[in-house]
Amino acid sequence: MPTPKRASRPTIVHALLVLATLAWTVGCGPPGGDVAEAAPAELLHVDAQAAEHADHPTALASDAPLPGASLYHLTADWTDHRGEALRLEDLRGGPVIVTMIYASCETACPILVGDVQRLYEALPEAARADTQVLVVSFDHERDAPERLAAYVASSGAEHPAWRFAVGDAHATRGLAALLGVRYRPAGDGMFSHTNLIAVLDPAGVVVHRTEGLGRPVQPAVDAVVAATVPGS
Amino acid sequence: MTVPMRTKPCRRSSPGRPGRRHAGRARRSAAVLATLRTTLLGLALAVLAAPAAAQSLVEIPAASYLPFYPVAGEGAHQVPAFELQAHPVTNADYLAFVEARPEWRQGAVPEVFADPGYLRHWAGPTDLGDADPDAPVTSVSWFAAGAYCQAQGLRLPLENEWEVAARADAERADASDDPERRAELLAAYSRRNGPPGPVAQGAPNRFGAHDLHGLVWEWVEDPWSGLAQGDSRNSGDRDVARVCGGASLGARDRSDYAAFLRYAVRTGLGPASLNGSLGFRCAR
Numbered sequence: 001m002p003t004p005k006r007a008s009r010p011t012i013v014h015a016l017l018v019l020a021t022l023a024w025t026v027g028c029g030p031p032g033g034d035v036a037e038a039a040p041a042e043l044l045h046v047d048a049q050a051a052e053h054a055d056h057p058t059a060l061a062s063d064a065p066l067p068g069a070s071l072y073h074l075t076a077d078w079t080d081h082r083g084e085a086l087r088l089e090d091l092r093g094g095p096v097i098v099t100m101i102y103a104s105c106e107t108a109c110p111i112l113v114g115d116v117q118r119l120y121e122a123l124p125e126a127a128r129a130d131t132q133v134l135v136v137s138f139d140h141e142r143d144a145p146e147r148l149a150a151y152v153a154s155s156g157a158e159h160p161a162w163r164f165a166v167g168d169a170h171a172t173r174g175l176a177a178l179l180g181v182r183y184r185p186a187g188d189g190m191f192s193h194t195n196l197i198a199v200l201d202p203a204g205v206v207v208h209r210t211e212g213l214g215r216p217v218q219p220a221v222d223a224v225v226a227a228t229v230p231g232s
Numbered sequence: 233m234t235v236p237m238r239t240k241p242c243r244r245s246s247p248g249r250p251g252r253r254h255a256g257r258a259r260r261s262a263a264v265l266a267t268l269r270t271t272l273l274g275l276a277l278a279v280l281a282a283p284a285a286a287q288s289l290v291e292i293p294a295a296s297y298l299p300f301y302p303v304a305g306e307g308a309h310q311v312p313a314f315e316l317q318a319h320p321v322t323n324a325d326y327l328a329f330v331e332a333r334p335e336w337r338q339g340a341v342p343e344v345f346a347d348p349g350y351l352r353h354w355a356g357p358t359d360l361g362d363a364d365p366d367a368p369v370t371s372v373s374w375f376a377a378g379a380y381c382q383a384q385g386l387r388l389p390l391e392n393e394w395e396v397a398a399r400a401d402a403e404r405a406d407a408s409d410d411p412e413r414r415a416e417l418l419a420a421y422s423r424r425n426g427p428p429g430p431v432a433q434g435a436p437n438r439f440g441a442h443d444l445h446g447l448v449w450e451w452v453e454d455p456w457s458g459l460a461q462g463d464s465r466n467s468g469d470r471d472v473a474r475v476c477g478g479a480s481l482g483a484r485d486r487s488d489y490a491a492f493l494r495y496a497v498r499t500g501l502g503p504a505s506l507n508g509s510l511g512f513r514c515a516r
């Protein structure tokens with residue numbers, strides 16, 4: 001892979017590289033020695049570029065191109081309450097119900113998780129078998145996977161198709177913004193936040209949002225069912 | 233998938249070793265040159281490895297800051313000292329970024345990361361055209377701005393951080409209560425139509441930062457927290473509360489229209505939003 005050009009590199013870099021190149025040319029030492037000296041630096045640079053590309057948000061793991069609006073373009077790393085690494089694209093292939101909470105939340109979040117349970121149980125059996133649930137914490141500083149595991153255990157939300165996940169600050173903000181969740185630390189470890197349940201289609205596009213607590217689940221059920229119909 | 237076979241380009245075989253006659257002198261000069269090479273290469277790499285060298289960071293001292301829209305019972309936040317780029321990221325800075333990162337060029341960015349019109353003032357994906365290289369880059373989304381900063385080993389400033397840096401004038405660390413300055417800022421904001429001019433043309437503020445108000449609106453890391461609801465149990469009517477209730481009732485100081493405008497602009501943005509008077513700078 002060629003090293004990309006950088007247009008606004010300070011002139012001093014060019015000067016130093018030219019001088020270094022000149023030193024090589026004049027040196028005419030055994031080629032082996034020069035290669036050994038030069039290679040690590042060159043490789044380091046190229047490797048750094050390759051690494052940047054590898055974790056780029058648009059890198060795709062699957063063959064089929066994702067729709068432009070898919071959340072699965074986000075390639076941030078998350079960890080779930082079982083301690084397993086997760087990328088959003090791992091959820092590709094079926095509908096996904098997504099919500100965001102934090103573990104210390106004692107009022108709104110249990111209701112919100114209860115709403116997701118109601119929604120999940122209201123799904124026709126065939127649709128439910130294809131559907132996964134993702135609950136993301138926006139309290140990334142405190143909600144370690146173990147803390148989320150304790151939260152799952154205490155709220156009776158343990159289910160093989162459910163994952164409670166936590167990621168880094170920037171990824172969490174990006175996901176929240178795309179879902180339409182606003183949150184803000186309100187002191188004492190509490191957050192003010194939007195209560196929102198979103199439905200993603202099998203390609204990761206948001207196809208439904210229910211905002212609020214204790215809302216009827218039928219619109220979300222319909223959205224999940226529509227997303228499971230082949231060819232929809 | 234089949235990979236087309238390609239013959240390796242012909243290469244000259246390694247040159248033979250130099251004769252042994254002047255081996256001693258050659259070794260000495262080779263040693264000197266090797267040292268010179270290592271030093272020069274080291275210097276070059278040190279500069280290359282410091283991508284933030286494109287522009288300097290200025291130190292913003294720790295400060296206490298009461299958000300413009302405090303939630304009920306919220307006191308002042310302690311904003312720790314941080315570093316902020318001295319001026320907005322320029323078209324030239326951003327061009328260097330997309331040259332190194334093709335996935336952030338026009339046409340390559342999925343709509344989830346940037347609305348249509350990304351870098352629309354450029355002539356092409358790696359062509360500034362008539363855009364001033366020294367002017368702030370605009371028409372970049374929050375995702376794009378975040379990716380740029382991350383590539384420099386930096387991040388976007390938090391909203392509270394940005395506001396702390398921006399309330400300084402040339403002499404005072406906090407000039408936000410000065411009615412004259414508020415009027416100046418409002419006048420500056422009202423001039424934001426058409427492409428912004430080059431960065432760092434005037435005097436910096438007390439912290440050494442330029443153009444926090446003069447040229448463009450700027451992305452922050454958390455533009456969506458400003459008007460989050462105070463009571464997490466309440467729900468619905470979020471947008472009404474954000475636009476109406478927030479503006480008229482929740483504001484810390486209703487006479488600070490300049491601050492209101494900044495919060496209103498930021499809170500109206502989505503993470504893929506773009507416009508020609510919205511740029512960014514990075515922090516550490």
